[in-house]
Amino acid sequence: MTGFESALPETPGEPPLFLRTREPGEASDRSDHSYPPLPEALVVPVYDNHTHLEIANGSEPDGGGSLDYHEQLDRASAVGVRGVVQVGTDLETSRWSAEQAAREPRMLAAVALHPNEAPVYAEAGGLDDALAEIFELAGWPRVRAVGETGLDFYRTTTDEARATQYRSFEAHIEIAKENGLALQIHDRDAHAEVIATLKRVGAPERTVFHCFSGDAELAEICTENGWYMSFAGNVTFKNANNLREALSVAPRALIMVETDAPYLTPMPFRGRPNAPYLIPHTLRAMAAHLGTDVSMLAAQISSNTELVYGSWSDEPVTAS
Ligand SMILES: [Zn+2]
Numbered sequence: 563m564t565g566f567e568s569a570l571p572e573t574p575g576e577p578p579l580f581l582r583t584r585e586p587g588e589a590s591d592r593s594d595h596s597y598p599p600l601p602e603a604l605v606v607p608v609y610d611n612h613t614h615l616e617i618a619n620g621s622e623p624d625g626g627g628s629l630d631y632h633e634q635l636d637r638a639s640a641v642g643v644r645g646v647v648q649v650g651t652d653l654e655t656s657r658w659s660a661e662q663a664a665r666e667p668r669m670l671a672a673v674a675l676h677p678n679e680a681p682v683y684a685e686a687g688g689l690d691d692a693l694a695e696i697f698e699l700a701g702w703p704r705v706r707a708v709g710e711t712g713l714d715f716y717r718t719t720t721d722e723a724r725a726t727q728y729r730s731f732e733a734h735i736e737i738a739k740e741n742g743l744a745l746q747i748h749d750r751d752a753h754a755e756v757i758a759t760l761k762r763v764g765a766p767e768r769t770v771f772h773c774f775s776g777d778a779e780l781a782e783i784c785t786e787n788g789w790y791m792s793f794a795g796n797v798t799f800k801n802a803n804n805l806r807e808a809l810s811v812a813p814r815a816l817i818m819v820e821t822d823a824p825y826l827t828p829m830p831f832r833g834r835p836n837a838p839y840l841i842p843h844t845l846r847a848m849a850a851h852l853g854t855d856v857s858m859l860a861a862q863i864s865s866n867t868e869l870v871y872g873s874w875s876d877e878p879v880t881a882s
């Protein structure tokens with residue numbers, strides 16, 4: 563199942579799964595599926611280094627509130643989110659990401675087969691061809707990362723499918739290194755295995771744990787290896803003390819911020835659709851937890867993000 567399909571309502575009129583969860587005690591209205599209001603603009607801008615704009619593009623369920631990706635980027639610009647890394651999860655979304663980034667100055671792209679998609683390609687006998695196309699897309703000028711790739715032992719449970727995940731992850735690591743690109747890792751219930759794979763194969767110079775889901779111990783391992791930790795909206799959730807402890811021990815030079823939109827909408831809007839313009843909530847919660855100034859943290863994160871992916875403006879975009 564692709565992320566897109568999993569975001570669709572199971573039956574017409576019902577909200578998609580990602581809109582159905584909420585924090586215990588959270589005051590959000592389960593019937594409200596509209597996009598949250600614009601937050602107060604950031605003084606110092608940041609980037610959303612992991613988002614899936616194509617999922618929100620047309621799947622927002624309230625009928626009147628669907629935002630296409632241009633509107634999402636306009637809202638982001640209005641609140642100080644100056645650019646995004648648009649992330650592919652299969653061939654179709656990786657192509658789309660590379661194509662849109664080629665003509666949208668606020669977008670860079672990441673291309674990959676998601677760890678839960680790799681077994682689907684393998685079953686159809688098309689994994690090698692698909693990896694070859696990811697390699698080709700990785701050469702496009704505004705494709706700056708290979709991802710999201712990695713291991714997902716939560717949704718992929720059979721030995722055979724996990725063996726395919728390993729093969730795909732290792733191939734993506736090589737694609738990143740051969741193209742001099744950053745690597746965006748999806749690690750779900752597989753911390754030790756992800757670390758062992760990175761060490762065995764050799765991690766790319768710029769390696770990012772997207773939607774960092776570990777504790778302080780994993781943050782220390784990332785720190786020792788110079789791997790980046792990108793925090794998503796779940797760092798604001800009440801039950802996420804482990805993530806906040808990780809944030810506390812992570813060096814500021816290795817921290818980034820993302821939405822993973824349309825999932826993981828930050829508090830106080832958990833349960834409603836997510837989009838890059840909601841990054842300020844996550845950033846402000848991170849700054850509050852760290853006891854630091856929002857603008858100082860934003861400046862640090864912007865600089866980290868440009869070190870990892872390069873500048874959003876140094877490759878000309880073609881006219882759309
Ligand atoms: Zn992921």
Ligand SMILES: [Zn+2]
Pocket residue numbers: 612614649710822
């Ligand atoms: Zn993602």
